[in-house]
Amino acid sequence: MPNNLHASSSIPADLRPHQFGRAKGTKFGWPVDESKEWLIDTGASIAVITKDNADKFDLSVVAGSASGTTGGGGILIKRGLTTEFEVFDYAGSAVKKQCSLDMGVKPNNLGAEILGMDQLNDAGARVYWDPVNKTGKLEEI
Amino acid sequence: MTDDEFAVWLQDETQNNRMSAAQRDDLLAQKKIFEINRPIIEEKLRNRIVGFANGNMLVDDDLHRLIANAQISFPGAMVYFEPIAFDLY
Numbered sequence: 222m223p224n225n226l227h228a229s230s231s232i233p234a235d236l237r238p239h240q241f242g243r244a245k246g247t248k249f250g251w252p253v254d255e256s257k258e259w260l261i262d263t264g265a266s267i268a269v270i271t272k273d274n275a276d277k278f279d280l281s282v283v284a285g286s287a288s289g290t291t292g293g294g295g296i297l298i299k300r301g302l303t304t305e306f307e308v309f310d311y312a313g314s315a316v317k318k319q320c321s322l323d324m325g326v327k328p329n330n331l332g333a334e335i336l337g338m339d340q341l342n343d344a345g346a347r348v349y350w351d352p353v354n355k356t357g358k359l360e361e362i
Numbered sequence: 363m364t365d366d367e368f369a370v371w372l373q374d375e376t377q378n379n380r381m382s383a384a385q386r387d388d389l390l391a392q393k394k395i396f397e398i399n400r401p402i403i404e405e406k407l408r409n410r411i412v413g414f415a416n417g418n419m420l421v422d423d424d425l426h427r428l429i430a431n432a433q434i435s436f437p438g439a440m441v442y443f444e445p446i447a448f449d450l451y
Contacts, residue, residue, distance in 0.1 A: 265451035267425060282381045284413070284429050284441035285389050287368035295363040295371060296450065297381075298429065298441075322426060325450065328363065328371050335451055339426060 225307045225315065226350060226357040229333075230258055236352040237262070240359065242306035242336070244270070245319075246278035253278055259306060260333035261341075261348055261359065268304060268337040269296065269325035278302055283323060296325040306336060308346045309360040316361075318344040368393070385440050392417075392442035404446060413443030425450065 229235040238261040245254050255277060280299035287295045303321045310316050320340045350357035375381040392414040403412050413420045415432035416439045422428035432441045
């Protein structure tokens with residue numbers, strides 16, 4: 222069975238699913254296309270990126286909160302970033318999905334770049350994950 | 363994040379041209395209105411997302427929808443929000 226999820230490349234003992242994908246946008250009018258290792262976080266309602274990664278793009282702020290995250294951290298909601306990740310279609314072929322929903326930006330660089338359930342919902346995808354063998358997949362519903 | 367930490371963060375965003383001064387001031391103003399209403403919000407609206415835009419309360423279960431509705435009603439306005447008694451991530 223093909224898989225497109227894996228353990229964290231930087232923290233192999235991490236039991237949570239990750240996938241290499243991309244973040245796309247612009248900076249000063251020029252295209253920016255960055256490789257990202259997304260944490261597929263079933264506990265996240267929205268996608269979130271770290272401050273320094275967000276600063277690589279020109280993003281428009283639309284909302285903010287001083288609370289609302291585990292540990293009581295703040296979050297700014299910004300527009301202008303497109304995530305790209307891979308899902309298997311009905312035939313089992315790997316296809317790239319892109320999502321341009323607003324994203325959360327952390328006030329710091331702690332933790333992972335998070336692909337939230339809003340993005341999987343937007344892409345019509347579901348997640349299977351085996352934490353024992355650290356393998357799994359995103360696939361179309 | 364304390365009020366002071368939030369204000370410092372927004373100031374940093376403004377100084378680095380990631381947010382205008384008007385957006386910063388609007389967001390902080392909406393937060394003040396939220397704080398005035400916090401007791402009733404936390405009593406009556408648990409497990410909802412509550413926001414303020416242009417001085418008006420918005421309540422939804424979906425943050426994207428809350429922001430979209432705010433922008434329809436108050437174009438260009440900042441939205442200060444909090445999920446009540448749960449975390450977004």
